[in-house]
Amino acid sequence: MKLKISFFKEPKHVGVVTCVSWNNTEDVFSCGDDHKLLKWNLVNGECLTVTTFPDDFYPTCMHLFPKINTGSSKHQHDVILIACADGKFHIVNNNGRIEKSVNAHQGACLVAQWSPDGAGLLTAGEDGFVKIWSRNGLLRSTVVQSDEPCYNSIWSPDSSAILYTKGNSLVIKYLNSSTKLTKWKAHDGVILCVAWNANNNLIISGSEDGYSKIWDSFGQQLSVSVKHDQPITNVSWSPAGDMFIIGSYNLIRLCNANGWSHCLDRPSTGSIYSIAWSSDGTQLAAACANGHVLFAHIIDREFTWKNFACTQTGRKVVSIKDILTDQSDQLDYPDRVIQIAMGFNHLVVATVKQCFIHKLTSWNTPVTFDLKEGTISMILLAERCICVIERAGVSIYSYMGRLLASPRCGSRPETLGRAAVSLGPDSFALVDQTDRKVIHVHDLPTGLIVRSSNDNAVTKLVHKMTVSNIALSQTGPINERQLALLDYNRDLHVVTVKDPKPKFVKLGSQVLSIIWSAETELLVGLRANSVVAWCCSRAATQPDWLALTTVSKDISDLGRNPSIVSIEDGVVCVCRGNGSLFHVSLAAFPEKLLKHVATNMWQEALQLCRTVEDETLWACLAVLAWQYNQLAVAEEAFAIIHQYHQVCYIQHLRSSIPEKLTT
Template identity: 85%
Template sequence: MKLKISSFKEPKHVGVVICVSWNNTEDVFSCGDDHKLLKWNLVNSECMTVMTFSDDFYPTGMHLFPKINMGGNKHQHDVILISTADGKFHIVNHNGRIEKTINAHQGACLAAQWSPDGAGLLTAGEDGFVKVWSRNGLLRSTIVQSDVPCYNAVWSPDSSAILYTKENFLVIKHLNSNNKIIKWKAHEGLILCVAWNANNNMIISGSEDGFSKIWDTFGQQISVSVKHDQPITSVSWSPAGDLFVIGSYNLLRLCSANGWSHCLDRPATGSIYNIAWSSDGTQLAAACANGHVMFAHIIEREYTWKNFSCTQTGRKVISIKDIITDQSDQLDYPDRVIQIALGFNHLVIATVKQCFIHKLSSWNTPVTFDLKEGTISMILLSERCLCVVERAGLSVYSYMGRLLASPRWGARPDTLGRAGLSLGPDSLAAIDQTDRKLIHVFDLPTGLIVRSSSDNTVTKLSHKMTVSDIALSQSGPISERQLALLDYNRDLYVITVKDPKAKFNKLGSQILDIVWSSETELLVGLRASSVVAWCCPRAATQTDWLALTTVSKEITDLGRNPSVVCVEDGVARICRGNGSMLHVSLAAFPEKLLKHVAANMWQAALQLCRTVEDETLWACLAVLAWQQHQLAVAEEAFALIHQYQQVCYIQHLRNTIPEKLSSGRLTVN
C-alpha cells in the first residue's frame, strides 16, 4: 500500500496554505495567507476562487459542518468554520459569504472544530482558553483557563469530552464535571497537533520533538514513531481508523493503526500544515507551505483469500490472480474504487456509484446494484450475505444483489468500526454506541422470502463490562450461533445467542484479538506472546473440558498490538506489530475433526483420532459427541483421555434406559 501524490503545476495560493477540508469525495476547500478561499474539483481538475477575504483575514484552521442526518433546513448545515489569527472565528457559507463573526480569544484563535453531532463547536486560543459555543456562536462555557497557549483541541467521538494540548502534556477534560481530568506527559517538546478517531477511539499526537505517538483514552502509549528530523506539523486519522498520516517538512508518511509505516514520501512542499481525509478514506488533501494543495490517493491495496490475490493498481483498476492456476485478469470500473472485500468465494468492489459482486469462479460477469450514496466506510462478508456500511446507514445484501435488511438501532454508521460490528451467515451483531455494555444481534432474512427491516428479530445481550470487540461464529444453524466478545479488561467471553438461558462464559484473559474460523466453530485468540485456539468453545461451561480442548502455542517477536487476520484449515494468519505476516499451524487436525462432526461423519472422526492419537483431539471428539448425544463415540473418547467418571455415567445411561436411547427420546445435558 502506498500513496500516489499529485498537485497542480503552479500553486493557486500566493503564500502559505494553512488549512484544507473536504466538502464531499470530489470537492476540497482550502484557505491560506493570501486571504482566499479556494474550491478544488478533483474530477475536472479545476480550481476556483470562492471568496477573497479582507487583508487582515489570516486563517489558522478550517472545519466543514459534519455530514450527519439532521432535521431542519439542509442549507443551514452547509457552512464552514474558520478560525483566524485576530482571535475570531467565522461561520462562512459555501459561497464564501461570512454569516457570523465572533470575538473568541485574546490573541490568535488557534483551533476551531464543530462537534461530531453538530450541536456546537469548540475553540482554543493563544490566551490558553478552550471554549465551547453553540451552533449559532453563543458562548456556552469556558472549559479551560491556562497561562500557556493551547495549540490544538479536538472533540471526543461522542462529543462528551475535549482533548487539548498544554505544552508537552495532553489533557482530556469531560464536559461532565463529575468525571476526573486525565492528564499525561506525552512528548519532550511542544505538542503541535492531535487527532482523535471515532472508530478505534485512539489518539495520535505530533510534537516539535519529531515523534508521533498513539495513545488510548487512559493515556497509555500504544505506539511511537521513529524520530523525524523536523517537527511533526500535522496528523490525521482515516475515517475507518485503520490508517493515519503524518506531515512534516518535505515529508508525508502513511502508517497503519498499529504505527508501522506503509510508505514514506518526500515532496518538495515545505512544511505540511494540515491534512484532511475524504469521507471514504481513500484520498487525502494537504496544505503546504509553498502555496500548493497536495492531493494523494491510496493505491496497491492488497487482499488475499485462500489461493486468490487481489490488488488495486489504479484509481479504477483491480488486478486479480489465482495463484494455483496462474490465471489473472485486470478489472476496469467506470468510477473510482473506494472499498474492496475478498472472501467466501466472492470479490466485492464498491465504487462511488455502484457495488460489483464477482464470483471467484467467474469474475468477469459481476452482479451490480446502485448505492444509496458514494460514501462507503466498510464492507463485511459472510457465507450467505454481505453488509455495506454507508454514511446513511447499514444495508445487508445477498450475493445476488438483493437488499435483505437495513438494521437500525440509533447508531451513527460513520463511527462504526470493524471491532464493533460483526456479520454472520444469518445474523448481524453490533455494539451499542451509547451503552457499550449492550450488544444488538439482528436476525437476517437470508432465505428466499425477503422481509422488511421492521420484521427483523433483535436479541439484546447485556455484558457486565464495557465491550471493545465482538465476533459472530460463521458456521452452524442460527439456533447455535455463538458470539465471542472482548471487554476492556481484555477478558474473552462466549455466549450462544439463541439460548433461552444465555450466559456469558469466560474462556480466557489478556486476549488481544479474536477471530472465528470461516468454516467451523474454531475460535482463535492472540496473547502478547502466544496464540490460543479454543476447539470447543461450548465446553466453557465445564472448566475441565475447556482446558482439555484448548491448544496454545508460544510465539516470540510478535511486537506491539499484533492481530489475527484469519484462520483457514487450522492455520492462523497473524499480523505482527511491525506489519509482517506470520502463519501459525495451530489446530489443523481439530478443525478437520470439526468438519467431520458438522457433516455427521462420526466414523471418519473416529478414524482421524485413532490415526493421529492426540489427547486434545480425543478430548474434542468426546465433548462434541457428548453434545450431539453420540454416546458410544463419547464413551470411547472419554476413556482414552482418562475421564473415567464420565465413562461410568455414560455406561449407566446406556444400561438403565436403553429404550429411550434407541428411540432418540433421551435428552443429555
C-alpha cells in the first residue's frame, strides 16, 4: 500500500497554505495567507477562486459542517468554519460570503471545529482558552482557562469531552462536570497536533520533539514512531481508523493503525500544515508551506482469499490473479474505486456510483447495482449476503444484487468500526453506539429461513461490560448462531443468539483478537504469547469439556497489538505488531473433524480420530457426539480419553431407551 501524490506545476496560492477541507469526495476547499478561498475539483482538475477575503484575514484552521443524517436543511451542509490569526472565527457559506464573525480569543484563534453532531463548535487560541459555542456563534461556555497557548483541541467522537494540548501534555476534559479530567505528559516537546478517531477511539499526537504517538482514551501509550528530523506539524486519522497520516517538513508518511509505516514520501512542499481525508478514506489533501495543495490517493491495496490475489493498481483499475493457474486479468471501472472485499468465492468492488459483484470463476461478468451514496466506509462478506455501510445507512444485499434489508444503526453509520459490526450468513450484528454494552442482532431474509409468526427479527443482547469486538459464527442453522465478543477487560464470551434466555459464557481472558472459521464452528483467539482454538465452543457450559477441546500453541515476538487475519483449514494467519504476516498450523485435524460432523459423516469422523490418535481430537468427537445424540460414538470417544463416569452414564442411557435413538 502506498500513496500516489500529485499537485499542480505552479502553486495556485501565493504564500503559505494553512488549511484544507473536503466538501465531498471530489471537491476540496483551501485557504492561505493570500486571503483566497479556492475550490479544487479532482475529477476535471479545475481550481476556482471562490472569494478573496479582506487583507487582514489570515486563516489558521478550516472545518466544513459535518454531513449527518438528521433531516436538516441542505444549506447547513455547506457552511465553512474558519479561524483567523486576529482571534476571530468566521462562519462562511460555500459562496465565500461571511455570514458571521465572532471575536473569540486574545491573540490568534488556532482551532475552530464543528462538533461531530453539528450541534455546536469549539475554538482554542493563543490565550490558552478553549470555548464552546452554539452553531450560530453564541458563547455557551469557557471550558478551559490556561496560561499556556493551546495549539490544538478536538472533540471526542461522541461530543461528550474535548481533548486539548497544554505544553507537552494532553488533557481530556469531560463536559459533564462530575467527571474528573484526564491529563498526562505525552511528549518532551510542545505538542502541535492531535487527532481522535471515532471508529477505534484512539488518539494520535505530534510534537516538536519529532515523535508521533498513539494513545487510548485513558492516556495509555500504544505506539511511538521513529524520531523525525523535524517537528510533526499535522496528524490525521483515516475515517475508518485503519490508517493515519503524519505531516512534517518535506515529509508525508502513511501508517497503519498500530503505527508501522506503509510508505514514506518526501515531496518538496515545505512544512505540511493541514491534512484532510476524503469521507471514503481513499484520498487526502494537504496544505503546504510553498503555496501548493498536495493531493494523494491510496493505491497498491492488496487482498487475498485462498488462491486468489487482488491488487488495486490505479484509481479505476484492479488486477486479479489465480496463483494456482497463473491466470490473471485487469478489471477497469468507469469510476474511482473506493472499497474492495474478497471472500466466499466473490470479489466485490465499490466505486463512487456502483457496486460490482464478480464471481471468482467468471471475473468479466459482474452483477452491478447502484449505491445510495458514494461514501462507502466498509464492505462485509458472508456466505449468502453482502453488507455495505455508507453514510446513507447500512444495506444488506444478496450476491445477485437484490436488497435484502436495511437495518437501523443510528444517525452516523459511517462511524461504525469493523470491530463493532459482524455479518453472518443469515444475521447481522452491531454494537449500539449510544450504549456499547448492548448488541443488536438482525435476522436477514435470505430465503433459507423459515420463521414462525411470533419470531422477533431483532435480538437485543445486553452484556455486563462495554463491548469492544464482536464476531458471528459463519456456519450452522440460524437457531444455533453463536456470537463471540471481547469486552474492554479483554475477556472472551460466547452466546447463542436464539436461546430463549441468552447466557454469556466466558471462554478465556486476555484475548486480543478473535475470528470464526468460515467453514466450521471453530473459534480462534490470539493472546500476547499464544494462539488458542476453541474447537467446541458450545462445551463452555462444562468447564472440564472446554479444557479438553481447546488447542493452544505458544508463539513469540508478536509485538504490540497483533491481530488474526484469517483461518483456513486450521492454519491461522497472524499479523504481528510490525505488520509482518506469519502462519501457524493449529487445528487442521479438529477442523476436518468439524466438517465431518457438520455433514453427518460420523464413521469418517471416527476413522479420522483412530488414525491421528490425538486425545484432543477424541475429546472433540466425544463432546460433539454427545451433543448430537450419537451415543455409540460418544461412548467410544469418552472411553479413549478416560472419562469413565461419562461412559457409564451413556451405557445406562443406551440400556434404558429404544435402540433407534442411539443410532
